[in-house]
Amino acid sequence: MWDPFDEQKTPKDKFFEIVYHANKNLVIEELEKVFERMAALEVLAEKCYGDEVEMKIQEAIFNNSDEVKAAEDDLYIHTMANILTKNE
Template identity: 40%
Template sequence: MYFEDDEVLGGSPKSRFLDIVFHANRNVVEKELEEIMEWMAALELIVEQKCGMDVEKEVRNILFDDSKKKDLENKVNSLYIEYMGKILSQSE
């Protein structure tokens, strides 16, 4: 899905997310960013411990595999939207 001119969001998920992060309550954004980092750290630990994989290598494989670009783009956009919602719901 192409989001750059999305009429519902008024821009791409990334641009809307950044608008929200730069204008929302700093404490709310800080809390949400801390939770994102904890989530990423937990996911890395799961991959390392449960799967015995080299996280850095696996991430690079996904980032530079053209056949996975669309899936990666969709997941990134989905996460931008998810975290936008979390920040906005705490900012009301």
């Protein structure tokens, strides 16, 4: 049984448990929002950095790995919360 308070699991682990068990339409809706946001950020990044986008992304991951990991965890948690809220 899934326990949202299981501290042995990462936000990513919990997210995927929810994605596999929640209403498919709600999951699709939330993932579409995530991809829309990613696409918008890609457009903004390309406008700011042109052909250097991929290099800048890799630099950010390397130089700010803790911040990137925290932002990734926040995204998993936020998306998971949206799915759970709508799934009830």
